[in-house]
Amino acid sequence: MSISIRSITKTFGAYKALDKVSLEVPEGSLTALLGPSGSGKTTLLRIVAGLEFADEGSGAIHFHGEDVTQIHAGQRGVGFVFQHYALFKHMTVADNIAFGLSVLPRKQRPPSAEIRSRVTELLSLVHLEGLEKRRPDQLSGGQRQRVALARALAIRPKVLLLDEPFGALDAKVRKDLRRWLRRFHDEIGLTTLFVTHDQEEALELADQVVVMANSKIEQVGDPQQVYDHPATPFVIRFLGNVNSVRDPRDPESPLYVRPHDMGILFAAEADPATDRVARVHHLFSAGPIARLSLRLEDGQFVDAEISRQQLDELALSVGDPVAVRFQGASRFE
Amino acid sequence: MSHRPVTTESLGVKLLLIGATVLVLVLFLLLPLCAVFAEALRKGADVFFASLRDPVAASAIKLTLLTAGIAVPLNALFGISAAWLVTKFRFPGRTFLVALIDLPFAVSPVVAGLVWMLIFGSKGWFPPGEMAEFFAPVAKVVQSIAHTPGLGWLGGLGDWLERPKIVFDLPGIIIATVFVTFPFVARELIPLMETQGTDEEEAAITLGAKGWKVFLRVTLPNIKWGLLYGVLLCNARAMGEFGAVSVVSGHIRGKTNTLPLHVEVLYNEYQYSAAFACASLLALLALVTLALKDLIERLGHAGSGGH
Numbered sequence: 001m002s003i004s005i006r007s008i009t010k011t012f013g014a015y016k017a018l019d020k021v022s023l024e025v026p027e028g029s030l031t032a033l034l035g036p037s038g039s040g041k042t043t044l045l046r047i048v049a050g051l052e053f054a055d056e057g058s059g060a061i062h063f064h065g066e067d068v069t070q071i072h073a074g075q076r077g078v079g080f081v082f083q084h085y086a087l088f089k090h091m092t093v094a095d096n097i098a099f100g101l102s103v104l105p106r107k108q109r110p111p112s113a114e115i116r117s118r119v120t121e122l123l124s125l126v127h128l129e130g131l132e133k134r135r136p137d138q139l140s141g142g143q144r145q146r147v148a149l150a151r152a153l154a155i156r157p158k159v160l161l162l163d164e165p166f167g168a169l170d171a172k173v174r175k176d177l178r179r180w181l182r183r184f185h186d187e188i189g190l191t192t193l194f195v196t197h198d199q200e201e202a203l204e205l206a207d208q209v210v211v212m213a214n215s216k217i218e219q220v221g222d223p224q225q226v227y228d229h230p231a232t233p234f235v236i237r238f239l240g241n242v243n244s245v246r247d248p249r250d251p252e253s254p255l256y257v258r259p260h261d262m263g264i265l266f267a268a269e270a271d272p273a274t275d276r277v278a279r280v281h282h283l284f285s286a287g288p289i290a291r292l293s294l295r296l297e298d299g300q301f302v303d304a305e306i307s308r309q310q311l312d313e314l315a316l317s318v319g320d321p322v323a324v325r326f327q328g329a330s331r332f333e
Numbered sequence: 334m335s336h337r338p339v340t341t342e343s344l345g346v347k348l349l350l351i352g353a354t355v356l357v358l359v360l361f362l363l364l365p366l367c368a369v370f371a372e373a374l375r376k377g378a379d380v381f382f383a384s385l386r387d388p389v390a391a392s393a394i395k396l397t398l399l400t401a402g403i404a405v406p407l408n409a410l411f412g413i414s415a416a417w418l419v420t421k422f423r424f425p426g427r428t429f430l431v432a433l434i435d436l437p438f439a440v441s442p443v444v445a446g447l448v449w450m451l452i453f454g455s456k457g458w459f460p461p462g463e464m465a466e467f468f469a470p471v472a473k474v475v476q477s478i479a480h481t482p483g484l485g486w487l488g489g490l491g492d493w494l495e496r497p498k499i500v501f502d503l504p505g506i507i508i509a510t511v512f513v514t515f516p517f518v519a520r521e522l523i524p525l526m527e528t529q530g531t532d533e534e535e536a537a538i539t540l541g542a543k544g545w546k547v548f549l550r551v552t553l554p555n556i557k558w559g560l561l562y563g564v565l566l567c568n569a570r571a572m573g574e575f576g577a578v579s580v581v582s583g584h585i586r587g588k589t590n591t592l593p594l595h596v597e598v599l600y601n602e603y604q605y606s607a608a609f610a611c612a613s614l615l616a617l618l619a620l621v622t623l624a625l626k627d628l629i630e631r632l633g634h635a636g637s638g639g640h
Contacts, residue, residue: 051535051538051539073538073539074540074541074542078539079539080535080536082532082536086536088533088537088550089533089555090554090555091554099540103541103542103550151536151540152539152540154540155541
């Protein structure tokens with residue numbers, strides 16, 4: 001089911017957490033809300049879930065064309081996975097997963113045998129067969145997350161919402177689970193919206209990346225688009241390391257260029273029309289990529305990344321002059 | 334030089350600290366407790382049991398049980414609602430409310446009793462005569478309903494409404510006890526519910542659970558050990574309360590004397606064995622409370638997976 005967010009504003013006291021935010025989440029997509037803390041991404045997710053309500057008269061949330069703006073979280077049919085999973089500590093894994101079915105009114109509640117078989121089915125879906133009887137504190141972080149996912153899916157939600165799904169995991173588990181979640185999403189095809197502050201995670205996992213900052217959406221696009229064609233200085237800065245270089249010919253608008261896009265040539269090859277001269281200030285060459293810190297003739301420092309092979313060809317050491325060519329630089333008006 | 338862990342003291346200091354602790358424990362805690370039981374049993378078990386079977390003592394025990402039986406469940410309810418309110422919601426005046434919950438702990442029990450005299454006493458804001466006038470129409474209705482078969486039990490309420498009495502009677506004793514023991518449950522639950530946050534409740538809500546079910550299936554199981562502990566302390570205080578109850582009870586023997594008040598009366602009349610026999614019941618209550626407290630803590634730890 002598609003999600004359509006139309007001009008949502010949310011204020012907490014004097015603080016505006018969301019400012020007329022609109023967004024389309026296509027059916028079956030995996031969409032990332034990416035931004036630093038305080039950008040409003042979690043608030044937006046909670047408003048989509050119905051855990052928080054937008055300001056009176058500010059806009060609407062539609063699920064597949066149906067207006068759900070006034071519908072409460074419990075009736076909205078969303079699967080929500082909390083950052084710290086919020087598993088019910090005193091219940092077994094099976095009872096956690098069955099919760100959404102067991103609290104249905106008597107008339108709609110499936111018979112207990114059916115609930116049990118649904119729990120078994122969900123456990124095998126998230127690859128946790130045989131852990132029915134465990135309690136949340138007897139599970140690893142990754143297992144807890146998958147229990148939370150199975151619990152959210154038990155109510156057959158229309159959309160799946162995940163708040164920082166990998167935030168509480170260590171680096172190794174994080175990478176594994178990230179790939180697992182991508183395959184899992186492709187398998188079940190449920191429209192999924194997740195919040196993250198990690199650009200690598202968003203770019204690797206999502207079909208659509210929504211970059212947020214200061215209560216607004218900065219850019220929406222697929223990972224390739226937002227990375228290669230950032231719409232604003234904020235986006236280019238947030239999606240990875242970038243040099244912002246003051247251009248003496250146009251001091252008002254700096255050039256943005258990523259370290260790995262910097263062309264490094266012998267000083268003698270410098271083309272005065274496009275290149276600038278710099279000296280090697282610092283050189284870090286452990287590993288396959290060499291990182292250079294360069295000092296331009298006007299005193300600005302910039303970073304560059306080149307291959308070890310190129311470094312050997314250039315035979316650089318600290319203090320040497322080089323020519324710098326800004327390839328693929330972005331400029332914003 | 335000997336190498337001992339940096340947090341360990343020398344043998345001399347250790348012995349001194351252990352000795353001082355044991356001395357204080359024996360002198361101030363264990364000795365008085367033994368004295369109570371020794372004094373109670375000094376004239377033999379027969380006298381001991383006779384003092385407890387005495388009709389006046391029996392009525393004091395009954396009144397104490399009744400008071401605790403009403404005040405403790407009320408405070409469990411009030412404590413849960415107060416803790417729920419101040420931990421799961423944010424509203425102006427919240428910190429003031431949290432401070433107000435502690436008021437009964439901060440105020441002297443005598444004052445806690447006197448305020449109710451000031452409000453419901455014969456020279457108070459709502460003296461019994463005025464209350465009788467106020468309740469008269471209601472009393473009439475209740476009395477007439479009480480005549481219908483099956484509703485006879487309303488007669489008692491009707492009688493009370495005709496001649497309402499709060500201080501120097503059971504209602505006053507219960508109100509004073511509720512007031513004094515109010516903070517126990519709330520104070521136990523507030524920090525607990527504060528650390529638990531609202532995540533699990535929100536999860537339950539997104540899964541379709543509604544208010545009451547969220548409370549019964551998610552909130553209550555998470556706070557049950559803290560709640561039991563609070564109820565236990567609340568009960569110990571409700572049964573043992575002296576000051577506030579002493580002010581409002583009026584000391585009507587066999588009628589409005591609770592067990593602690595009865596102990597004082599006996600003692601003042603030089604009936605030491607009887608006084609200590611009744612006092613030993615209160616001391617026993619303390620021991621049972623401590624044993625249960627220990628049990629609750631152990632079960633609570635096991636229940637939360639040994640953290």
